[in-house]
Amino acid sequence: GENVGLHLPTLSVQEGDNSIINCAYSNSASDYFIWYKQESGKGPQFIIDIRSNMDKRQGQRVTVLLNKTVKHLSLQIAATQPGDSAVYFCAENPEAGKLIFGQGTTLQVKP
């Protein structure tokens, strides 16, 4: 499944499928980006980060893609599991000390 932009805040996927969560950031001066996962009743949890001198970074089952030309960030989750159900936030760092969060996308994984 794919979430196009922030106008679709909920993404529903079947267990085992790949998920793609998109994020448009606003400040061209941002040079560091982070994806966070937030489960109910908990604080945001770090997933993966990327610097602006890269366009792709891979972790365990997750990949972040950065397109600076269009100021777009995406998080890909391979073989989505029920435990991946959460709200996902992208965050950009436009200046020292500032981390600006997007509105978040809810990922629902259907068994």
Added chain:
Amino acid sequence: DAGVIQSPRHEVTEMGQEVTLRCKPISGHDYLFWYRQTMMRGLELLIYFNNNVPIDDSGMPEDRFSAKMPNASFSTLKIQPSEPRDSAVYFCASSLRLDRFLGSYNSPLHFGNGTRLTVT
């Protein structure tokens, strides 16, 4: 490491009362941040400290809000007097350090589990 520890987890108070939220950052982290999360506004940065010194408090809503960091292992966020519109989840986060050359993070923020504040 125990992570960032916040207390209380839940706070219910009446309008006009003073509220104090507490945070213990991860040991060794020298940056501490206070965020507020609401459905309408998402995650908003209120204030952050470096080496116990407030660096940027431009996100603090108004004079009713104040934050202190008396030492490297403790910070408070105080609201006096509290109002119903202050109801939100307040998060504390800490970071190892910022990259002073790039002006950006070289380690991500680590968040506590938040304090859910309800002002009636």
